[in-house]
Amino acid sequence: MKPFSIVTEPINPQLYADYVLRPEAGAVTLFTGHVREWTKGVQTVFLAYEAYVPMAEKKLAQIGQEIEEQWEGTRAAIAHRIGELQISDIAVVIAVSSPHRKTAYEANEYAIERIKEIVPIWKKEIWNDGEQWIGDQKKKPEGELR
């Protein structure tokens, strides 16, 4: 199992929790981000994620390194899924272990914030009457579903 990876298959979060667990860890935080049906009153049918895979995996590893440098004694593992995801599917998993719980919570939240800043992954929302790349302000004409 690669600890920092872009995957195309469903994510099993337990693999990532197991990866970071060590005898010196007193806490593991396991965050899973899921596909949400409703965003600001608009219903999503499904999501399509795309990534610049080699760079995205490097940036996930960079985030892991930042965490281990910022919070002593932590270990992290992160995976993000791409392709078509349905409502409630896991899009991202972040596991962090540390000697104490506070650090594990903080470092885990840091990871998701950094993912949204620096990792080249893009999400497209597909609705019943259209679609849009998120992060791209130019809304497509309605009815342009593939």
Add this chain to the structure above:
Amino acid sequence: MITVHYFAGIREMTGTHKENFDWAGVTVGQLKERLIQKYPQMQGNSLQFAVNEEYALQTDILSEGDAVALIPPVSGG
């Protein structure tokens, strides 16, 4: 040869995942201007650039064999 990779809305705009250009020696900023000449719709899009899988500056100079990627605002998570 420089390979330019497109993603998300930019990929849909260009209609292709990647293109090769004989543009070694130009800066990232100059590459951007040339791409906008080819794809006028690219003008006004918020874009970052990566060279060989690392974020690059507009002043970075491209070398033979470099892989450039156009990075629209990311939306992972």
